[in-house]
Amino acid sequence: MEAIQMGAISMLPMVGDIIVSAFTFVTLISWINSTTVWFGDRLGVHNLTIEVMASYVLYPVAYIMGIHPDDCRAVGMLMGYRIFTANFVAFLKMAELKGNKAAYDGYMLATNFTGGVEYTRDDVILSGLNVTLKNGFIRYERSEAIITYSLCGFSSVLAVAMTLGIMHSLVPNRRHWISTIAVPALVAGNVANCMTGCFAGIFF
Structure with a gap:
């Protein structure tokens, strides 16, 4: 009981x-998201979040992969969620995109590929059903396979923040x-995740 108590107390910090x-x-x-959305609304850009900006910034990375x-x-947006x-969280967003793809395929099959479809920025509107597929979907299976493997990593800013909290408690003298x-480790981890996606693309 003493060991259990002392162990629990030592873990509190x-x-x-x-x-x-x-x-x-x-x-x-x-x-940050609230601030960028506020500025975006005044500049005429709707829903200017970190994820939307990441979809543009990480576009070349996705293309190289x-x-x-x-x-x-769409893949850049998912990578932004992971980072x-x-x-x-990125896998949950990817599940939403997969659901959108299933809804789109079902709509096209039901209308014999003649149903009306509108594209408004990132969203896809199924005119016949009056349904909006938020953030669209991933069109190609190869792209889906690559990003699935690439998301299987823990190199995120949140993970870095939590790891810093742990290490600062364990070794406070090495805090600096x-x-x-921390930042070089985050970059290296993301490069490794992207390379995993590249290998998935080779063998797909």
Whole structure:
């Protein structure tokens, strides 16, 4: 009982650091998104979030990985979710895109490929059903395979924030050094994830 009690007490600072770091980071991302959306509305750009900006910034990266140009923006958006939040959030968004693809295919089959479709920026509108597929969908299976493997990594800013909280509790004397290598480690991890996607594209 003493070992259990002492172990639990010794973990309190670490758990506190993780919770505070995660909460602070999520709050920061929410504030940045709210700020960019506010500025975007005044500039005539709707829903200008970090994810939307990532879809443009990471477009070349997706293209280099072997993603079809029609899917590069959607894949860039998913990579933005993984980098700035977490991979499970990106997988949830990818599931939404897969659901949109299933709805689109079902609509086209039901209308014998004659149903009206409108494209408004990132969304796809199925005119016959008056349904809007938010953020569209990934068109090609190869693109889907590449991004699926690429998302299987934990190199996100949220993971870095939580790891810093843990390491600062375990080795407080090395706090400055750990903070210094955090960004290079994040970049290296994302490069590794992209390379995994590239190999998936080779063998698809």
